[in-house]
Structures are given as C-alpha cells and as structure tokens.
Amino acid sequence: xxxxxxxxxxxxxxxxxxxxxxxxxxxxxxxxxxxxxxxxxxxxxxxxxxxxxxxxxxxxxxxxxxxxxxxxxxxxxxxxxxxxxxxxxxxxxxxxxxxxxxxxxxxxxxxxxxxxxxxxxxxxxxxxxxxxxxxxxxxxxxxxxxxxxxxxxxxxxxxxxxxxxxxxxxxxxxxxxxxxxxxxxxxxxxxxxxxxxxxxxxxxxxxxxxxxxxxxxxxxxxxxxxxxxxxxxxxxxxxxxxxxxxxxxxxxxxxxxxxxxxxxxxxxxxxxxxxxxxxxxxxxxxxxxxxxxxxxxxxxxxxxxxxxxxxxxxxxxxxxxxxxxxxxxxxxxxxxxxxxxxxxxxxxxxxxxxxxxxxxxxxxxxxxxxxxxxxxxxxxx
Amino acid sequence: xxxxxxxxxxxxxxxxxxxxxxxxxxxxxxxxxxxxxxxxxxxxxxxxxxxxxxxxxxxxxxxxxxxxxxxxxxxxxxxxxxxxxxxxxxxxxxxxxxxxxxxxxxxxxxxxxxxxxxxxxxxxxxxxxxxxxxxxxxxxxxxxxxxxxxxxxxxxxxxxxxxxxxxxxxxxxxxxxxxxxxxxxxxxxxxxxxxxxxxxxxxxxxxxxxxxxxxxxxxxxxxxxxxxxxxxxxxxxxxxxxxxxxxxxxxxxxxxxxxxx
Numbered sequence: 146x147x148x149x150x151x152x153x154x155x156x157x158x159x160x161x162x163x164x165x166x167x168x169x170x171x172x173x174x175x176x177x178x179x180x181x182x183x184x185x186x187x188x189x190x191x192x193x194x195x196x197x198x199x200x201x202x203x204x205x206x207x208x209x210x211x212x213x214x215x216x217x218x219x220x221x222x223x224x225x226x227x228x229x230x231x232x233x234x235x236x237x238x239x240x241x242x243x244x245x246x247x248x249x250x251x252x253x254x255x256x257x258x259x260x261x262x263x264x265x266x267x268x269x270x271x272x273x274x275x276x277x278x279x280x281x282x283x284x285x286x287x288x289x290x291x292x293x294x295x296x297x298x299x300x301x302x303x304x305x306x307x308x309x310x311x312x313x314x315x316x317x318x319x320x321x322x323x324x325x326x327x328x329x330x331x332x333x334x335x336x337x338x339x340x341x342x343x344x345x346x347x348x349x350x351x352x353x354x355x356x357x358x359x360x361x362x363x364x365x366x367x368x369x370x371x372x373x374x375x376x377x378x379x380x381x382x383x384x385x386x387x388x389x390x391x392x393x394x395x396x397x398x399x400x401x402x403x404x405x406x407x408x409x410x411x412x413x414x415x416x417x418x419x420x421x422x423x424x425x426x427x428x429x430x431x432x433x434x435x436x437x438x439x440x441x442x443x444x445x446x447x448x449x450x451x452x453x454x455x456x457x458x459x460x461x462x463x464x465x466x467x468x469x470x471x472x473x474x475x476x477x478x479x480x481x482x483x484x485x486x487x488x489x490x491x492x493x494x495x496x497x498x499x500x501x502x503x504x505x506x507x508x509x510x511x512x513x514x515x516x517x518x519x520x521x522x523x524x525x526x
Numbered sequence: 527x528x529x530x531x532x533x534x535x536x537x538x539x540x541x542x543x544x545x546x547x548x549x550x551x552x553x554x555x556x557x558x559x560x561x562x563x564x565x566x567x568x569x570x571x572x573x574x575x576x577x578x579x580x581x582x583x584x585x586x587x588x589x590x591x592x593x594x595x596x597x598x599x600x601x602x603x604x605x606x607x608x609x610x611x612x613x614x615x616x617x618x619x620x621x622x623x624x625x626x627x628x629x630x631x632x633x634x635x636x637x638x639x640x641x642x643x644x645x646x647x648x649x650x651x652x653x654x655x656x657x658x659x660x661x662x663x664x665x666x667x668x669x670x671x672x673x674x675x676x677x678x679x680x681x682x683x684x685x686x687x688x689x690x691x692x693x694x695x696x697x698x699x700x701x702x703x704x705x706x707x708x709x710x711x712x713x714x715x716x717x718x719x720x721x722x723x724x725x726x727x728x729x730x731x732x733x734x735x736x737x738x739x740x741x742x743x744x745x746x747x748x749x750x751x752x753x754x755x756x757x758x759x760x761x762x763x764x765x766x767x768x769x770x771x772x773x774x775x776x777x778x779x780x781x782x783x784x785x786x787x
Binding site: 283428433 | 691692699701
C-alpha cells in the first residue's frame with residue numbers, strides 16, 4: 146500500500162452563515178492567523194515526507210474557509226524545494242476555471258523539472274461553487290475540461306510549435322518551455338464526483354480515479370464502474386489507479402480517537418462543506434443523466450451527518466492503531482485500492498504531528514508489502 | 527389552455543401553444559414560464575392569434591446544443607416565423623423573452639407590426655448590476671421577482687418529482703448557456719436598439735427588483751419613440767401580477783398601430 150498525505154489547508158472557524166462558500170465574507174479571514182496556519186500546514190506536509198509518506202497532496206478551491214489554496218501550484222512550488230523524495234500530488238488544477246490552461250501545462254512542467262520528476266498532476270473540473278466564484282459558465286464546464294486536458298497533454302507530448310483551435314481555447318503557437326521531465330508526461334489523476342462520463346474518460350486514458358468525502362458504498366460502486374470501463378478499454382485496472390481517500394483519526398485507544406474525531410473531524414462536514422443548495426449543482430455542471438442518478442440516490446447533506454454516520458458510512462476511519470489497521474485493510478480490500486490518500490487533524494498543530502507519527506509507526510509499516518513498487522510506473526499516462 | 531403542438535424549426539423541435547383569432551402575435555416567455563398558458567395570453571387571445579413557443583430547453587421543447595448565444599435564439603424565432611409563413615407579427619416578450627424579442631427587433635424590425643417588452647433584461651445599465659438569480663434559493667428568488675409573493679403560485683412547479691426537478695435543471699441550464707456571463711445582458715445590444723423601427727411599448731413593474739425602473743429609462747432612451755407604461759402593483763412580472771391591465775395596454779397599443787382587430 147502507498148500512502149499520500151492529503152491537505153485542505155482549512156481556515157477553521159465557527160460561524161452561523163448559511164454558506165462557507167462564495168458569499169461567506171472574507172472579512173472573517175485574518176491574514177495574521179493565516180500566516181501561522183500556512184506555515185503549520187506546510188510543516189505538516191514536509192513532516193509527512195520525513196515520516197515515510199510516499200506522496201503529499203495539495204488542491205485548489207476558491208473563496209471559502211474549507212480550503213485556502215486557490216492556487217495549488219503555488220503551494221506545490223513551496224514544497225518542491227523543501228522535500229527531496231516524496232511525490233507532490235496536485236489534486237488538482239481546475240482546468241475549466243482557467244482562461245489560459247496553457248499556463249497549467251507550463252506551471253506543472255516547471256514544477257516537474259525543478260522537483261526532478263516528482264509531480265502528479267490532477268485534473269479536476271472544480272466543484273459547483275467554484276463556478277459562482279470564478280463566473281466561468283458551468284454549462285461549458287465539461288467541454289472546457291476535456292478540451293483543456295487535451296491541450297495540456299498534447300503540449301507535453303507533441304513537439305512544438307503547433308496550432309490548437311478548440312471551441313474555448315485557441316492558440317496559433319503551442320510551444321511551452323520547459324517540457325516536463327517525466328516521460329511522456331507527469332502522471333495524471335482524476336479526482337471526481339462519480340459522473341459516468343468522467344469515469345469513462347479517465348478509464349480510457351488509464352488515469353487513476355479518486356473520490357473524496359463520499360460514503361464507502363458509493364465509492365465502491367463508482368470504482369466498480371471504473372474497473373468495468375478499464376476492462377471495456379482492454380486492460381485490467383491496477384490497484385494504484387484507485388485510492389482510499391478519507392480522513393483518518395488515530396490515537397492510543399479507540400475512546401481517545403473518538404473524542405478527537407467528535408471534536409475536530411466534524412468541522413469539515415458541518416461547517417467546511419456548508420453551502421447554499423444551488424452552489425452544489427450550478428446549471429449545466431452536471432448532465433441530466435448524472436443529475437437524475439444523484440437525486441435518485443440522494444443521501445444526507447454534509448451538514449446533516451452525525452459522527453455515527455461518518456464512522457458507519459465509511460466517511461472517516463477512526464480508532465486505535467489496531468482498529469485503523471483493520472478498517473484500512475477492509476476498505477482497501479473492498480475498493481481494491483492500492484493508495485491511501487488521507488489527512489489528519491489532531492485539533493492542534495502539535496497534536497496533528499503526534500498523530501502523524503503514531504500512524505507512521507503503528508499503521509503504515511503493516512502495509513509495506515509493495516515497498517519496492519513504483520506506483521506511477523505505466524500509470525496515469 | 528390550448529393543446530400543445532410540436533413543430534420543427536429547421537432541425538430544432540419546438541413545443542408551441544397557439545390560440546385566438548386575429549393578427550398573429552408572437553409571445554416570448556421568461557425563465558420558468560415555458561409551456562404555460564397564463565391569464566395574460568388568454569386575454570390576448572381574444573384579439574390576436576397568439577403563438578407562445580417554449581424556448582429550446584424550456585417547457586416541453588428539448589434543449590438545442592447549437593444555441594450558445596442570445597442571438598442564436600433571436601435567429602431561431604425568425605426561422606420560426608418563416609417556417610409558419612408569417613410575414614409581419616406583433617411581438618411581446620417578458621423578462622428574458624423580452625431580451626430575445628429586442629435582439630430580434632434589432633435584426634429584423636421590418637418583420638414586426640409592433641414590439642412590446644415587459645421588464646426586459648438584456649442591456650447593461652450604468653449603476654445597476656442584476657441580482658444573481660442562479661445562486662438564490664426559492665424564498666429569495668420570489669422576493670426578488672415578485673411584488674406580491676402569492677403571484678409566484680402561477681409559476682410553481684406541479685410537484686417535486688425527479689422528472690420535474692430534471693426539467694427545472696434543464697431550463698436553468700438553457701438559460702445559463704446564454705446568460706451566465708455576461709449575466710443577463712449582451713454588451714452589443716444597447717447600441718443596436720436604435721435600429722428598432724417598429725412601434726415599441728415598454729411595460730414595467732414599479733417594484734421590479736431585478737431590473738428596476740432605472741433600466742426602463744435606459745430602454746426608453748435607446749429605442750426611438752418608445753412608450754413606457756408603469757404598473758404600480760407589480761414587480762418584475764407585471765403580466766403575471768396585473769394580467770388584465772397589461773393585456774389591455776398591449777391590445778390598446780397594437781390597435782392604434784395597424785390592423786390588430
């Protein structure tokens with residue numbers, strides 16, 4: 146099993162506003178607090194490499210307190226020079242949100258060259274709220290995503306200059322310097338929300354697929370569809386194309402872990418993911434077929450989830466090292482997933498570092514049967 | 527309410543409501559009003575042959591991928607008039623439909639006997655930014671659009687079934703395709719309004735909070751000879767809140783200008 150440390154870089158605070166996204170005023174953001182938080186979060190990611198994690202992850206979200214990384218490439222740039230071994234996974238850049246996606250090709254190539262080929266490049270559409278924050282037309286989201294991905298991949302693999310004439314993006318000269326170091330290009334991962342169209346798209350290109358903050362049963366269903374799509378495309382999915390992606394809370398014993406989780410893990414669901422219903426599904430962001438599937442299987446909103454829902458539904462893993470080991474084994478077996486992608490929150494910076502250490506000493510070593518395998522060999526490209 | 531008929535305009539299927547006797551009158555509906563035959567249309571049908579098509583993606587008209595800009599919709603309605611062999615018509619457009627009607631009028635004013643715009647959106651007005659309806663939940667939406675919230679019942683969905691929710695999403699998608707950004711206007715339209723040669727009536731709700739009276743003044747200034755009528759008990763949709771008064775105003779205006787019968 147491979148381990149990636151995932152960070153949202155939240156700005157944790159309590160408030161009574163109806164939404165933590167789009168309209169939650171940035172007057173609540175104190176840059177002095179942000180200064181401390183950014184450094185603690187970056188320290189945690191660097192510490193993850195020190196403790197033996199295989200990769201560290203950053204991601205992109207806009208205008209909210211849930212995740213304060215509007216530019217994941219900026220954060221990756223800080224990590225590139227402070228780490229030497231771990232892969233740096235950008236999960237991912239919101240392709241349709243950019244007016245000039247060639248900039249993504251350029252920035253990822255820069256990071257890949259400087260890091261000596263350690264970059265994993267996630268391609269995402271951005272969640273619904275992001276279309277309110279950026280004003281990009283959500284009815285163009287899917288098409289812009291495919292077109293930008295095509296442009297970026299071609300710019301990495303075809304010798305320039307060449308002309309690109311798409312519906313949304315047009316360039317007389319595509320010829321980015323530098324080119325990425327990894328050949329043919331950095332591995333591409335697809336974090337997504339389970340739409341059948343994206344599942345098919347990722348499977349066809351052997352791009353690993355991952356779902357975040359979703360109940361285990363739903364992830365298992367979508368991963369099953371992904372594996373079927375891989376078979377349809379003439380190959381069997383590697384376990385490294387699928388991840389167990391959820392927060393983990395580990396402590397000396399189950400009771401202590403539960404106390405920490407009840408106090409700190411709930412914030413993401415009850416505050417971080419609180420938003421006005423229209424923000425989840427802006428018009429045209431979802432195909433009608435996917436919308437019907439979503440409405441048909443409609444579960445609780447994040448703000449309605451209880452601690453018991455999170456544990457029983459497999460939204461989080463929580464417990465002593467032995468409990469976490471057992472659950473992780475069950476989850477990875479159920480999903481047939483070769484990568485664990487998770488972040489931790491002990492309630493304070495120091496407590497988080499301690500939790501990471503405990504995990505690295507008491508959990509990780511039990512899953513190292515594949516220590517010599519390169520999880521990116523032939524995958525994601 | 528007349529039975530809907532299905533027609534094909536070039537390759538685009540359209541659901542059409544048509545009733546009444548008299549000169550042809552093309553009614554272009556606003557967001558959320560596709561496929562509905564309201565008191566307003568009923569009143570007009572006493573004097574006109576009222577044609578009320580649903581925009582593609584609205585009501586029972588399927589979405590049309592080729593419609594990417596509001597001008598595509600305006601050309602679509604010129605195609606519709608050609609398909610039906612209608613030479614000159616009275617055109618009435620409300621809200622978003624008013625925007626489409628205004629675009630059409632700047633392209634082919636000679637096809638119009640008259641033009642009535644009811645609280646249209648579609649132009650940029652200095653000092654005013656249209657509130658972003660796409661981000662609103664129902665109570666805020668109703669408060670923005672209606673003077674009397676009870677009037678919203680006329681546009682209430684029949685139920686909250688999967689099919690109904692899918693139709694609402696399809697309508698919002700069709701609207702967003704042409705109106706998300708720039709939001710509810712075409713930067714090119716305002717300068718072109720001077721091209722409208724048809725007699726033009728502007729009907730406006732005094733309490734419109736989406737496109738307030740300052741917008742009405744801008745339209746009146748730009749369209750040569752336009753007449754403005756303000757309806758004191760209405761918000762953004764006076765033809766829903768005061769259907770008799772608005773229909774009477776339209777009938778009177780058309781009667782003064784050519785054979786309306």
